[in-house]
Amino acid sequence: MVSFEMNDRKKIGLGLTGFGIFFSFLGIIFFFDKGLLAMGNILFISGVTLTIGLKSTMQFFMKPQNFKGTISFGVGFFFVVVGWPIFGMILETYGFVVLFRSI
Template sequence: MVGLEMNELKKIGLGLTGFGVFFLFFGVIFFFDKGLLAVGNILFVSGVMTTIGVQSSLQFFTKRGNFKGTVSFGIGFFLVIIGWPVIGMAAEAYGFIILCSGFWSTISVFMQKIPVIGWLFQRFGLNQP
């Protein structure tokens, strides 16, 4: 299980990703602040690339099935950087959903194991395929 070991570079990548999510969250809270969203995007993407590696990231984003999500996420990233945060975040959200569509079942199983959220999944029937 070489891929699951936690070295210093992966710790830095997770920190960058966490700060990216933090800045993105506050960018949305502060009515789509351009600066916070741009910094959050840069930190998030660089953190993901640092965590899983540049080669794995390029393989993921250039995979044939992920092309539509990659283009949408890239256009949204560009729109946020140039100063159109609302349209850019909408395009990024769509791209993120398309890119992560293969992981939803795994995410669902993980969410069901979290104490309060898992109860909500069972209560409202969200665990049904």
């Protein structure tokens, strides 16, 4: 059963998700700054995890139809951290679209 109540954990999760999107946007605006992009990714993933819960997050990312998107997003995150932010963001965007197109 899904609860739609807004407890403190969900409020913090939504805030972290918003900051993650904001830092990713800033990273793109500042010519693919890898520090801002990596921070945005970390905040986004932790925010989603706090908002919907660890079990639901793992179930969502580990669904067989979401493997392609999960792997693309993860490899893109790795490329951003390693120092290839443009290629990493392309992979992350593709993974994000594949993950959330079924919702």
